[in-house]
Amino acid sequence: MSxxxxxxxxxxxxxxxxxTRLCAAFFIRVPKDDVLSAIYPEDDLEGAEHRLREFLIQRFGGPHRYSAERGDPRLRARxxxxxxxxxxxxRWVQRMGEAVSESxxxxxxxxTxxxxxxxxxxxxxxRD
Ligand code: HEM
Structure with a gap:
């Protein structure tokens, strides 16, 4: 349901x-995951965690700090x-699913x- x-x-x-719990549970998994760790910038996982958290807060009814900081999400382009x-x-969906379960x-x-x-x-x- 959405x-x-x-x-x-x-x-x-x-x-x-x-x-905060959800994104922490996701990003603790990223460096341990062979596929995701090869894609995420290893020197800025904290920044990536912050951006995802602020986006989700905005998307699910909280303050619009993400757009104040980053502008229009345009996620596919980003x-x-x-x-x-x-x-x-x-792999992303699997690790996020684990994070959801833990939260x-x-x-x-x-x-949802x-x-x-x-x-x-x-x-x-x-990519194919
Ligand atoms: C459920 C779908 C997803 C959402 C809502 C999402 C959300 C986001 C957001 C909000 C950012 C920061 C954009 C910015 O302001 O620059 C981001 C960055 C990123 N995402 Fe995703 N993402 C999703 C799926 C994925 C998938 C499937 C992958 C790859 C497996 C991925 C890999 C990345 C990477 C590598 C970054 C750059 C990290 C950074 O912010 O520095 N994302 N994502």
């Missing part, structure tokens, strides 16, 4: 802390420099986030 109004309530429900093939996409959210929050990540990650594929 209902717009539920999306908007996720921030109220899980707060800054929820998105991912163009990185070679994202179906294997990398699947202690309600079931309907989990399913999983549906969003599943389709947004497919949209980011830019």
């Amino acid at each position: 209902d717009f109004h539920l999306d908007d309530r996720i921030y109220d429900h899980v707060g800054e802390d929820g998105f 991912h163009a420099p990185f070679a994202i093939d179906p294997l990398a996409r699947d 202690g959210f309600d079931d309907n929050v989990n399913s 986030l999983r549906a969003f990540f599943d389709s947004a990650a497919t949209f980011m594929i830019n």
